[in-house]
Every structure is written in structure tokens, then in C-alpha cells.
Amino acid sequence: MRVCLWVFVVVIVFGFGDGKHAYQRLRTERISGSAGDVLEDDPVGRLKVYVYELPSKYNKKLLQKDPRCLTHMFAAEIFMHRFLLSSPKVLITSLLCPMTSEPASTIRKRKPSSGAFFPLLQRATLVQTFGQRNHVCLNEGSITIPPYAPPQKMQARQIPLDTPRSIFVYFRGLFYDVNNDPEGGYYARGARAAVWENFKNNPLFDISTDHPATYYEDMQRAIFCLCPLGWAPWSPRLVEAVVFGCIPVIIADDIVLPFADAIPWEEIGVFVAEEDVPDLDTILTSIPSEVILRKQRLLANPSMKRAMLFPQPAQPGDAFHQILNGLARKLPHDRTAYLKPGQKVLNWTTGPVGDLKPW
Structure with a gap:
């Protein structure tokens, strides 16, 4: 029985407000020959990020009850939560399935004033270790992440x-x-x-x-x-x-x-x-x-190897950054948003422009 289900909810809302803490600017660049992109600090695009603090019995108290949750293969959920709270480059829409009634009720009460939460879920990107085609919790566009290994x-x-x-x-x-x-x-x-x-x-x-x-x-x-x-x-x-x-x-x-x-x-x-x-x-x-x-x-x-791991603290190119890059590519940016200054052709890899493989 899985006892380490760590529940947290982070919602991104594409917006154009001026709140200093409501959004982060973001840009992605893929370094030639590397496994994945590297996020930079000069962002293009704007989004609002809402992190919902759910009752601690759904996350923090689990560690008090069973410290093994930090080394379990589902520990990616815990480290993702920690990285998101400490990262200056936060961009994620993540829900764990199934969502129980109490967390859902908590979120509904604390939803952002600028939008309805549950219609947003219909367009949600799931970040999950399920990794199974046609799974009830896997929709098109979901991001599959590796299980945790220490x-x-x-x-x-x-x-x-x-x-x-x-x-x-x-x-x-x-x-x-x-x-x-x-x-x-x-x-x-x-x-x-x-x-x-x-x-x-x-x-x-x-x-x-x-x-x-x-x-x-x-x-x-x-x-x-x-x-x-x-x-x-x-x-x-x-x-x-x-x-x-x-x-x-x-x-x-x-x-x-x-x-x-x-x-x-x-x-x-x-x-x-x-x-x-x-x-x-x-x-x-x-x-x-x-x-x-x-x-x-x-x-x-x-x-x-780095792309498969969740080191502490997070490192460029690790699994956490791979997730952020996968989400960043979903932003409604113009193609030119991913070009370096002076660059006219998008060069994702050492291969053809349309080839996303790094080899």
C-alpha cells in the first residue's frame, strides 16, 4: 500500500497583471549536445503562480510518521514540492490523482480571485510518475517524470x-x-x-x-x-x-x-x-x-545521468529542471522567444532544427 502520497497543488495562470510576486518571467534555451534545456534568468512571457498550502496531514506530517518517505521511489513528489518553494524559476501545473474531497474543498475555498479553479483543471498538465499509456490519470500533454532514486x-x-x-x-x-x-x-x-x-x-x-x-x-x-x-x-x-x-x-x-x-x-x-x-x-x-x-x-x-536524478540542492539539467523545461515549452510564446540575441535559426541540438534528440 502506498503510504507516502504527498499532496500539493501548484497552479499557473497565464496573465498580464503587474503584481510583483504573482508571476515569474521565463525563457528556455537548449544547450547543444546536452540532455535537456537550461533555464535562464532573462524571461519572456508572463504567468501567475499559486501555491496552495494544504493541511499538513497530506504532506509534512507523513514524514513525521514515516521518514522512509524521503527515500521511497515516490519521494520525487516531496522533492518537487521543496524545489518549487525554493526555486526562483517556478512554472508548474501539478495535481495528484485521485484528488480527495477534502483537498479539493480546501483549494476551492482558496482559489485565486481572478479565475475559476476547476475549469482550469480541464487544461491541466499532470506531472507524474505513472508512465502508463491510457491511464486514467494520464492525459495528452502530461509530463512523465522518473521515480526517485537517492x-x-x-x-x-x-x-x-x-x-x-x-x-x-x-x-x-x-x-x-x-x-x-x-x-x-x-x-x-x-x-x-x-x-x-x-x-x-x-x-x-x-x-x-x-x-x-x-x-x-x-x-x-x-x-x-x-x-x-x-x-x-x-x-x-x-x-x-x-x-x-x-x-x-x-x-x-x-x-x-x-x-x-x-x-x-x-x-x-x-x-x-x-x-x-x-x-x-x-x-x-x-x-x-x-x-x-x-x-x-x-x-x-x-x-x-543528471537528467534522471533529483539532487539536493537542484542542479542545472537535473530532473527538476527537465520538468520546468517541459512546462516552459508549453507557454504560448512566439517561436522567436527561444532564440539567443542575434540568432536567426532555432538550434535545439547539434542535429537538424526540428530534431529534439541530443545525439
């Missing part, structure tokens, strides 16, 4: 870059949810059960339900890291694989990946359909070595 802990567990990757396929986690689905037919739609039954005795596959103390180090010694769906299509394994340079093998047919315009998932990962799991050994061993090396070189880019 940056300091992972940084402290780095091993020498020249350490050989002697593990071909690595995975630690559940194959069966024995409490809720002991037969494995519903959990992960049977994909995890298929991994275990087909490859538990395969010497190329280092897979187990154990979670050893050397988990992070082992991922850095692996070539491929399995990232299968569970009850949801995503998990922190995706973040860990990117940070540790292990090629993510994504087994989740309906997954929506975070920051797809900033991270070239097709080029750094391997996508395997759930029905093709029994052929996983053939699929991975048939990938040419030069393709594997290219994926590893791309994964070695520090900007890509």
Missing part, C-alpha cells in the same frame, strides 16, 4: 569506470507476488514469471529475488539490466540502470518514459515485448557488439 547513495557506490562488465544480464526483484498473485498470471502480466521460468538456470542470466548489499556495484558490472513491469510499468531500476551505465532492457508494452525529448531511449535501451520474454536470450545475444558499445557510450554521458 543520488547521494548511488554516487557513494560508484566503482572504477574500467571495471569489466562480467555479468551479461542482471536482475534482482520479485518474479511472483505470492501474497496477491501466487501463480504469477496477473503480476507483471506474467512477464516476470516468464523471465524466471525460462532463464533461472541460464548461465547468462544473473537473476534472483535476493537484494544483496552489492546491488549497486553489481549493476555496474552488468551489460544488460532487466527493467520489467510489475503492477506498474515502471520502477527505480530504470533510473539506476541509466546512472550506472547498464543498458536497460525495458519489458513493459504500455510504458511512457520520462523526458523522451531529452533522453534517446531507443538508442540507449532495448525494448522487448512482453510476449517475447521467452526469446529474451536470443534477442540479447544477437545484438551486435558495436551496437552495445554505442549504447554504453551514450549512457556514459553525465548530462543524461
